[in-house]
Amino acid sequence: MSYSHAGHIDALNHNVADLAGKINVSFEFFPPSSEKMEETLWSSIHRLKTLQPKFVSVTYGANSGERDRTHSIIKEIKDQTGLIAAPHLTCIDASRDELKTIAKDYWNNGIRDIVALRGDLPQSGGKPDMYASDLVELLKGVADFDISVAAYPEVHPEAKNAQADLINLKRKVDAGANRAITQFFFDVESYLRFRDRCVTAGIDVEIIPGILPVSNYKQAKRFADMTNVRIPSWMAKQYEGLDDDPVTRQMVGASQAIDMVRTLSREGVKDFHFYTLNRSEMTYALCHTLGVRP
Structure with missing residues (x-):
């Protein structure tokens, strides 16, 4: 191989390798249920904060005790780190008046960003009174929040x-959502097809x-089975024989995710939302590998 050719390949690799300045990141956390988990959460937040995420979000379960914990963590993140912190808010378990009160409280505390979701249906079943689109409308009626909603490249399990x-x-989106964040997926093609269909449908947000x-x-497979997410066979194969080898599993997982981000970046994707499960390492x-550094 001639030197000029090798240099060309080097340049190509460098181009692909370093996405510094080309991509933005955001991170999702969940409220910890023990003191030890609380320590893990805060060390993760402080470590990932150095990467200057566009925002961080905090999920919550379906009861109001959880909602209060989300609320206090969101306020602490904002006060301690100055990051834009977006609480998840669901409408399945609260009346319109309660939701308005919560929204006003967030706004008055300087929280301008919300991830608006319908929430999980109660075990008893029945039809919900409100859907995510109603919640978006209600929030925009209270104040001009910056609202993210959920999208499902592989179709929501309950959708017809x-x-x-x-x-x-x-x-x-028509109700006022500013962006959609997808459910996790492992098949890049399913995201790209979905994005094309969104454009065709006139959905013009990111x-x-x-x-x-x-x-x-094993945990990822459990999540995937619950949420209708396909695990490609090549991916499953890469984890074979690693049940008792967490270090190799992490390396395999990291390299898969890096490949995904690079492929999507080449397809014009600029923003990525990472489900951290409250851990910072991976x-x-x-x-760091993609060039997003302190």
Whole structure:
């Protein structure tokens, strides 16, 4: 191989390798349920804060005790780190008046960003009174929040079909959502096809891919089975024989996620939302490798 040719390949690799300045990142955390988990959460937040994420979000479960914990963590993140912190808010378990009160409280505390979701249906079943699109409308009625909503490249498990799911997303965007963040996925093609369909449907907000770096394959498979997410066979194969080898699993998971981000970046994706599961190591390593550094 001639030197000029080798140099060309080097330049190509460098181009692909370093996405510094080309991508933005955001991170999702969940409220800890023990003191030890609380320590892990805060050390993760402080470590990932140095990567200057666009925002961080905090999920919550379906009861109001959880909601209060989300609320206090969001305020602490904002006060301690100055990061933009977006609480998840669901409408399945609260009246309109309660939701308005919560929204006003957030706004008065300087919280301007919310991830608006319908929430999980109660075990007893029945039809919900409100959907995510109603929640978006209600929040925009209270104040001009910056609102993210959920999108499902591989179709929401409860949707009748892909078209109905897309119409639902359009409803949320028409109600005032500023962006959509996808459910995690492992098949890059499914995201790209979905993004094309969004454009065709007239959905003109950014569709941010949600990236789940996998260190625990069994747990990821459980999440995937619950949420209709396909695990490609090549991916499953890479974890074979690693049940008792967490270090190799982390390396495999990190390299898969890095490949995904690079491929999506080449397809014009600028923003990535990482599901951290409250751990910083893998997400930090991924970002570092991709050129997102302090």
